[in-house]
Amino acid sequence: MGVLLNLYYDVLNIVSIMVNGIWCIWCYQVQSCQRSTYIYDEDKQLKLDFYPTTLIHSRPMPLILYAHGGGWVGGSRKNIPPAILAQLDRGYTIASISYSLMPKHKYPTPINDIVGAFKWIQDHHDELGIDPHRIIGWGLSAGAQIINYAAIQKNLFAGVISWYGFSDLVIEDANYFHRITRLLIHNYSNGAQPIITNRVNSETCSFYIVHGAKDRFVPIDQSERLYRALSKSKQPSQLKEYPNYYHGDWRLNYKSELQEFNTFLDLVSKADLLTN
Numbered sequence: 001m002g003v004l005l006n007l008y009y010d011v012l013n014i015v016s017i018m019v020n021g022i023w024c025i026w027c028y029q030v031q032s033c034q035r036s037t038y039i040y041d042e043d044k045q046l047k048l049d050f051y052p053t054t055l056i057h058s059r060p061m062p063l064i065l066y067a068h069g070g071g072w073v074g075g076s077r078k079n080i081p082p083a084i085l086a087q088l089d090r091g092y093t094i095a096s097i098s099y100s101l102m103p104k105h106k107y108p109t110p111i112n113d114i115v116g117a118f119k120w121i122q123d124h125h126d127e128l129g130i131d132p133h134r135i136i137g138w139g140l141s142a143g144a145q146i147i148n149y150a151a152i153q154k155n156l157f158a159g160v161i162s163w164y165g166f167s168d169l170v171i172e173d174a175n176y177f178h179r180i181t182r183l184l185i186h187n188y189s190n191g192a193q194p195i196i197t198n199r200v201n202s203e204t205c206s207f208y209i210v211h212g213a214k215d216r217f218v219p220i221d222q223s224e225r226l227y228r229a230l231s232k233s234k235q236p237s238q239l240k241e242y243p244n245y246y247h248g249d250w251r252l253n254y255k256s257e258l259q260e261f262n263t264f265l266d267l268v269s270k271a272d273l274l275t276n
Contacts, residue, residue, distance in 0.1 A: 006216075009246075010178075013216045017248035024079040033085060040120035041113065044100060048117055049077055050128060051085070051094040060125065062134035062269035065117060065157070066096045067143030069248065071181075072110065072188045073102040075143070082253040083261060084138060090262065092269075093130050095121055099146065106190035107169075114150040118157075134158050134269045139165055141218060141248065142184075148207075148226065152199045159268025161261060162209045164218050164247055167226035169194045178217050197229035204230065207237040208264040210252060212245025238264070 035051045053061050066084055068075040077096040084094060099113040118135065125132040137157040139147030144165020151160045169185050170193045171177060177185065207230055211223040220241060227239035240260065245251060 009214060009216050012214070013246045013248070016246035016250065020081070020248045020250040020253075021079060023250055023253065024081055027082050027085055028078045028080060031082075031085060033088060038120075038124075040097070040117050044113075046098050046100070046113060046117075047077065048095045048097040048120075049080075051088055051096070052129065053091050053093050054088050055091045057091065057129075060129060060131035060134075061091055061093050062136065062158075062265075063093045063095055063121065063128070063130040064136050064138050064265075065114070065121065065147075066094060067099060067114060067137070067139040067147050068096070069139075069141030069143045070101070071184045072106075072142045072145075073184065075101075081140070083258060086255075086258060087262075087265065090265075092265065093128065099143075102184075102187055107188050107192060107194055108149075110146045111149045111153070114146050115154055115156065118150070136160065136265060136268060139163065141165060142188075145169070149194065149196050151207075152196050152204055155203050155205075157205050159205050159264065160207045161264065162207055162223070162226070163252065164211045164215055164249075165209075165223065165226075166218060167196050167222045167229075176219065181217050197225050200226075200229040200233050202234040204233050204235060206230075206235040206264075206268055208261065209237065209239045210242065211239070212242045212247065212249050214244060215247040217247045 033051055035049045037047055037049050040046055040048050068079045077098045080096045097117045099110045122132040135157055137147040137151055137160040140163045144162040148162055148165055151157045169189050171182055209223045209227055211220045213220050230237040
């Protein structure tokens with residue numbers, strides 16, 4: 001009975017990921033958002049899509065640096081959630097980036113790509129019309145892992161929104177991670193056991209973390225570990241757990257969910273500067 005129940009929840013998680021992916025691609029293809037594509041790493045030809053805010057303004061605006069999910073082996077910068085695109089109408093700009101993927105590239109290369117994209121954005125802030133001191137990281141699943149690690153290891157970002165991401169990629173026992181997740185981590189970690197919770201310090205930015213309790217591919221304990229570590233730091237952070245949400249849950253994009261994301265973004269980006 002336990003095997004069948006686990007299989008049932010596996011299927012629900014896979015369906016959730018597919019629905020969310022289809023919704024993201026539909027938004028990219030259909031929603032009339034202005035965007036420009038740039039190469040931020042000439043050596044690896046890595047690209048980012050820059051979305052300017054839809055608001056009329058005369059001052060530098062905050063930017064969301066977004067990293068997609070996909071188990072470090074797939075996904076695309078075009079898989080951008082509606083919840084993030086909704087921020088364009090609130091005065092935010094977006095940089096959705098491509099980063100190095102397996103099997104060719106492993107840990108810590110994707111994290112270094114985040115650092116490279118961050119630096120490129122800062123170097124081109126005048127051209128992009130953004131405030132280089134108000135860059136917020138936002139990542140999903142594997143993308144959340146590389147955003148989280150870059151934020152804590154390199155002290156990047158004014159704040160981070162982490163959706164169902166990883167914190168410590170240590171396979172403590174055979175049953176902690178899903179077998180698919182264990183395989184991905186084994187290939188991605190490149191012989192290391194990447195841990196981030198022991199790197200949190202008083203300089204670490206604030207995080208807003210969300211995770212579904214029925215996530216089969218990234219245990220909710222990963223977000224709980226990160227939150228416990230952040231709770232000891234100087235900057236306040238928040239963890240919101242959804243009892244009935246799965247991995248990649250599309251319901252995070254519902255308008256009813258956006259207010260808390262909006263509040264966090266406005267707090268860490270000092271949104272009063274948008275209207276002053």
